[in-house]
Amino acid sequence: MKTKNIMIVGVGGQGTLLASKLLGKILVSKGFDVKVSEVHGMSQRGGSVVTYVRWGDKVYSPIIDRGEADIILSFEMLEAARWTEYLAEGGTIISNTQQTNPMPVITGAAEYPLELDNKIRALGINLDCFDALSLANEAGSSKAVNLVLLGRLSNYFDFTQDEWMKAIEESVPPKFLEINKKAFELGKNFKS
C-alpha cells in the first residue's frame, strides 16, 4: 500500500503528542511499518508544533513534505492555515475552530486573519472544522481537546471501537480515563 500521512499541528501545550502516540500505538499493533516524528525543545513553549505520523508497508522518511498529508489534524485555526500547503490533493483538514493568539498578534505586530475557514475551503480543500473545546468542556476538561479531535479523526479510519479504546486505556492516566473516553465519543459523534 501507498504510505499514508497524517500531520498533527497545534500550539505547544495542547496535547498534540498524546494524539500521535495513541495513533502510532494502534498502527503498530495492526502490523504496519510506522514512523512518528516530533520536535522537542523550543517548540513546546507556546510555539507552533507539528507531529508527523506515517504508516504503510515500508516507511522511509520520518517527515511529511508539502503536498503529501492525507489528513491534517489541527488543534487551532491559524495552525491549520499555516500548514495548508502540506495537504495532498484531495486531502482533508480536520480542525478545532479555537483561536489562540500568537505573540505577534498579542503585541499588535500582526493581525489574526479573519474567516480562515472560508479561505481554506475556497482552495477546494475539504475542511471539517468544529468547536472541539466546547465538546472537551462538556466531557469534563478543556484539556481533553486532543481526545475530541482524535474521536473525530477516528471516523476516517476503519479501526474498531475496541482498538481505539484499548489504545486510550494504555495511553491515558486512569484518573482521566472516563473524561477522555467521553471526549473521544463526543468528537466522534458530533454532527456539524
Place this chain on the structure above:
Amino acid sequence: MKQLMLGNEAFARGLYEAGCAFVSSYPGTPSTEITEYAAKYKEIYAEWAPNEKVAMESAFGASLAGKRSFCGMKHVGLNVAADPLFTLSYTGINAGMIIAVADDPGMHSSQNEQDSRHYAIASKLPMLEPADSGEALRFAEVAYELSEKYDCPVIMKMCTRIAHSQSPVEISERTEAPAKPYEKNPQKYIMMPGYAKLKHPVVEKRTLDLTAYAEETPLNFTEQGEDNSIGIITSSTSYQYVKEVCGNKYPVLKLGMINPLPPEKIKAFAASVGKVIVVEELDDIIESFCKNIGVDCKGKELFGCIGEFSQNLIAEKLGFDTGKFEKLDENIPARPPVMCAGCPHRGLYYILKKNKVNVIGDIGCYTLGAVAPLNAVDSVVCMGASVSGLHGFNKANPENEGRSVAVIGDSTFMHSGITGLVNIAYNESNSTVIILDNSITGMTGHQQNPTTGFNLKGDPCTKIDLETLCRSVGINRVRVVDPYNLKECDDALKEELAANEPSVIISRRPCALLKYVKHNGPIEVNADKCIGCKSCMRIGCPAISIKDGKAVIDATLCTGCGVCKQLCPKDAIGC
C-alpha cells in the same frame, strides 16, 4: 513483537541490552532522552553531570574501572568535551565506551548548525550513524564491540530526525558485560609527551585497521537499483529521503559507519554506476572524501549545506515529481515560542528593560527574553558566555559597569558560569551577574542539576548552595530577589549596578511548570477600571490580550503570578 520507540529511547535500550553500566551526560536537545531512558533501567547507574566535559571524563573513569560506559550530549556539547575527546583517542579505554552526539540540522533548538562528523575525523575516532530507531538500538552493541576491539571510544552520531522520530524496534534481553579488571598501565593512560609520542603511531595504525573494518562491515551496505546511470551514496536521514523518493530505481551505498570511510567500497560502487551523487546533510564530508580518492561526484552543488533536507528537495534535484499543493494567499502570523504564563524570568526581564541595561545573555529558556515585546537581551553565544562576556565588556570600557549585567540560569551557571565568576573576582571587574534560579534545567524539559537537591534518578542528594558558592569565589555582594516582586528586583538592580565591587543577584523562583509549584490561580481584569493603556502588555505574557479596547486575561493560562498587576496604573487587575 515490534514496538514503537523514539530513536533516543531505542538507543538507550541498545545500551541496556549491551550491558552498559554507567551513564553520565549533560542534557541538550535533541540528545536528552537517551540518558533519561537509560536511567529507567535499574542495572544502569545514570547521572547528570554539570557539563559535557565532566560527563565524558566520568564515563572514561568508569571505562577505566572496567564497566561499559556512555556519555551523551548535543553537538555544541561536544565542543565543551572536545578536550578529553582528543586525548581519549590516544589513551584508549578499558571497558567499552560510547559517546553520543546529536546534531540539529535546521536548528530546531540550537544556536548553530555545526556538523559533528568533523570531530570524528579530527580526533581520529570511529563514528557510527544510525538511520532509524532500529539501527540506533543495534548500533549500540556494535559500538561497544568496536570500542573494545580497537581500544578507543566510539562516537554515535544522532540528529534531530533520528533522535526524535519513533519507528518500530525488536527488543532483546540484556547481556551483562563482565567487568574488566583495571590494571595500572602508565604508558597507556598517562598522556605526557614521552608516552603520547609512542601513542600517536598507534592511533594512525588503528585508523588503518578501522578502515579495513569499514570496507567489510555490513554497517555499510549497497542496495541494487533498476537504473545504474546514477548511484547514490548517503547516510542517516538523507538515506530515508533518498529511498522515499527513488525507491529501488537507483543503486544506493548506505553508510552506517561515517568515520573512517571505506575507499575501496566507494570506488567499487562508483565503478558500477554512471554518475555518483552524494546526499548528506550539512557539510561535504563524504563528498570531499570521494573527491580525495578520485571518485567524481556531485553533492553540495545540488543540495547545499544549510538546513535540513526533505523528500521534496531530493525529488526536485533528482528530477522526480513532488506532490501538488495549494498555498493559502494569506499573511499567517508566526507563532514563536514564548516564556510561559507565570514564568519567573518575565518580571526580572521587564526590570532589565525598564532600566535600559545591556544584557549579556546565555543559553536556556531565558534566551526568550530576547524576543518582542521584552527585547531585553544583547548577546547570546554559548553556555557560560554571559558571565565571561560581561567581564570583557566591562574591562574594555569601565563605563559599561554601571549599566550592564549578565543573565544566566542555575543549570548553565553550574555548567560553565562558575569559572567566569571566578575570573570576575580574580581580575576584579565591577560586574553584576544575575543568576536566574528557577530550580531546574528548563529548556531541555526539566532535568535536575546540582542546585536542585535531586539527582537524575529522582533521589534527594547534595544541593549546591549558590549564595555560598558565589561568596566563596570572592564575591562579597550576593543577594536573593523574588522575580515576581518588581520593586524588589528594581531596587536590587539599581543598588548592585551602583556598588563599587562585583555582585551577584540570584533571582529565585521555581519554573512555573514544575508539578510541585502551587499557583494562586487566575486573576481577572476589572473592565470598569481598565483604561486600555496596554501597560500590562509590556511584559509579553501569553495570557493577556486586548479585546474591545480592554485588557483580558485568559483564565486557562493565567497562574496568578501578579506581575501584570504591578504594572497597572489604575489598579484594574486582580482587584
